[in-house]
Amino acid sequence: MAPKINLYMTPGSCSLASHIALHESGLDFTITDLKAKTGFPPEHLHLNPKGRVPILDLDGELITETHAILTVISALVPSKNLLGSSAIEHARAHEWLAWLSGTLHGNAFACLFRPKRFIGDEKLYDAVRARGREWVKECFEFIEGKLEGGRVHAVGEAFTVVDGFLLVFYRWGNRTQFGMRENYPNYARLVDGVIKRGAVMKTIEIEGIDALND
Structure with missing residues (x-):
């Protein structure tokens, strides 16, 4: 069964890298704009108490930090070699x-x-x-x-x-x-x-x- 994926992001922020990676992966996913350009909305701190985007919801597991998110996206599509081929x-x-x-x-x-x-x-x-x-x-x-x-x-x-x-x-x-x-x-x-x-x-x-x- 394909994973259910949602990316919490803000346009032009560091979450752009995760958004690109998801499109490169070919996986189905949705996005939610947290509009955090001028500060992380307090009402969304339950998603990430660190108060930062991106946040990846992968089958109900909330993953934070760009490095971790890019790693897990790459792991979901190993044939794409998104972290390289060796x-x-x-x-x-x-x-x-x-x-x-x-x-x-x-x-x-x-x-x-x-x-x-x-x-x-x-x-x-x-x-x-x-x-x-x-x-x-x-x-x-x-x-x-x-x-x-x-x-x-x-x-x-x-x-x-x-x-x-x-x-x-x-x-x-x-x-x-x-x-x-x-x-x-x-x-x-x-x-x-x-x-x-x-x-x-x-x-x-x-x-x-x-x-x-x-």
């Missing part, structure tokens, strides 16, 4: 996902978007944001270096959920004026390929967002 590629995919979730998203962009998570004194928010911009830049430079040599995928020679997750941060980079195409051409090459995929185009259309946010 043990080494699986390891590289998890390496990417852990770093993107924990460092680029959870620390660098969090400093930029949500400085109050790091310090209580509002007078220091600008300093935290400034450090966040430096950190994001360092992360983008790291990604740019990993994609040298004409690479069009982060892992192996085919699309994985890592590529969809990288699109999230490229869009955020454009939103925050990092000059993504000019400063990170290798990264731009990867996302140019990602946004041409049918599953990605469908996701972008459903969420009602600009593909690259530029």
